[in-house]
Amino acid sequence: MDRVRIIEVKQSVFADNDRRADQLRRELKERGIFLLNLMSSPGSGKTTTLARTVELLKDEYKIGVLEADIDSDVDARTMAATGVEAIQLHTGGMCHLDADMTRQGLDALVAGDVELAILENVGNLVCPAEFDTGAVKNAAILSVPEGDDKPLKYPLMFQVCDVVLINKMDVAPYFDFDLDRCREHIRMRNPDAEVIPICAKTGEGIAQWADWLRGQMAAWRG
Amino acid sequence: MHELGIVFHIIDRVERVGRENGLEKVSAVVLELGEVSGVVPGYLTDCWRWAAAKSPLMEGSELKIETLPAITRCGGCGRDYPTVAHGRTCPHCRSGDTWLLTGSEVDIKEIEAY
Numbered sequence: 001m002d003r004v005r006i007i008e009v010k011q012s013v014f015a016d017n018d019r020r021a022d023q024l025r026r027e028l029k030e031r032g033i034f035l036l037n038l039m040s041s042p043g044s045g046k047t048t049t050l051a052r053t054v055e056l057l058k059d060e061y062k063i064g065v066l067e068a069d070i071d072s073d074v075d076a077r078t079m080a081a082t083g084v085e086a087i088q089l090h091t092g093g094m095c096h097l098d099a100d101m102t103r104q105g106l107d108a109l110v111a112g113d114v115e116l117a118i119l120e121n122v123g124n125l126v127c128p129a130e131f132d133t134g135a136v137k138n139a140a141i142l143s144v145p146e147g148d149d150k151p152l153k154y155p156l157m158f159q160v161c162d163v164v165l166i167n168k169m170d171v172a173p174y175f176d177f178d179l180d181r182c183r184e185h186i187r188m189r190n191p192d193a194e195v196i197p198i199c200a201k202t203g204e205g206i207a208q209w210a211d212w213l214r215g216q217m218a219a220w221r222g
Numbered sequence: 223m224h225e226l227g228i229v230f231h232i233i234d235r236v237e238r239v240g241r242e243n244g245l246e247k248v249s250a251v252v253l254e255l256g257e258v259s260g261v262v263p264g265y266l267t268d269c270w271r272w273a274a275a276k277s278p279l280m281e282g283s284e285l286k287i288e289t290l291p292a293i294t295r296c297g298g299c300g301r302d303y304p305t306v307a308h309g310r311t312c313p314h315c316r317s318g319d320t321w322l323l324t325g326s327e328v329d330i331k332e333i334e335a336y
Contacts, residue, residue, distance in 0.1 A: 009330040013231050127224045
């Protein structure tokens, strides 16, 4: 019988993806494409927030949107209706996008002249935080009905994001949601994260969020 | 769901190591899993059985999981304590200025092969 060989690997499962994500980021820099990865739970208002954002910025930048879902194309249709190029990615049952899937989506977006590409990740606070997509910046949405304790329960998501949008501020009076407590919970996990309260439905805070995005894009372009 | 994505990444990596080393058959993959990695070992081995069966190199192979303890260090008093028992608040000085030293690993340790 053949002798069993032991091959030492000693490497994180995420190492390959991290390397591919870094490679994608370098290529995006060369091509002048700013990729934003937008993450949140299902139903927190990613698509509505995105539609508002696109409305405000589409005359300034050439925008393309990647919609990632397990199934359906409803989000891509919603985004296409705003007048930007949108494509739907199906993850085939997977709960997140990795760097390779993101690259395929960007290629399909004919990203040649897109300046701002926004990836709407699968609605999930766990897995998307673990897999680097190659995005330049990561944003998370936390909506008021989800509760101000979410940063405590899903710490990694709030550690990896550069900005947290607190959405659905219009219904705050009806929920046991404390904005200051929420800010504090985010700060404990990630002191550098910007926190912007918004309401995608009424448009509250969207101008501030758009300013943040403009600033990040300008800084990245140098 | 989460575990399935991780399994796919492990399989990609092991297939690459297999090609580089001219392996014919992998009998086991040893994974080091931190106590607070958020990965459920039972789900992982279920996903493994299903996904490894599709790879000629890994069909029938075993996923061996070694658990690594989670240890947190306190910035307040400088001491270390077990994370699972005490969470983010230091049991010695009650400080919340703490950070995880080990316990979030999802590492491929080694591959047993012919």
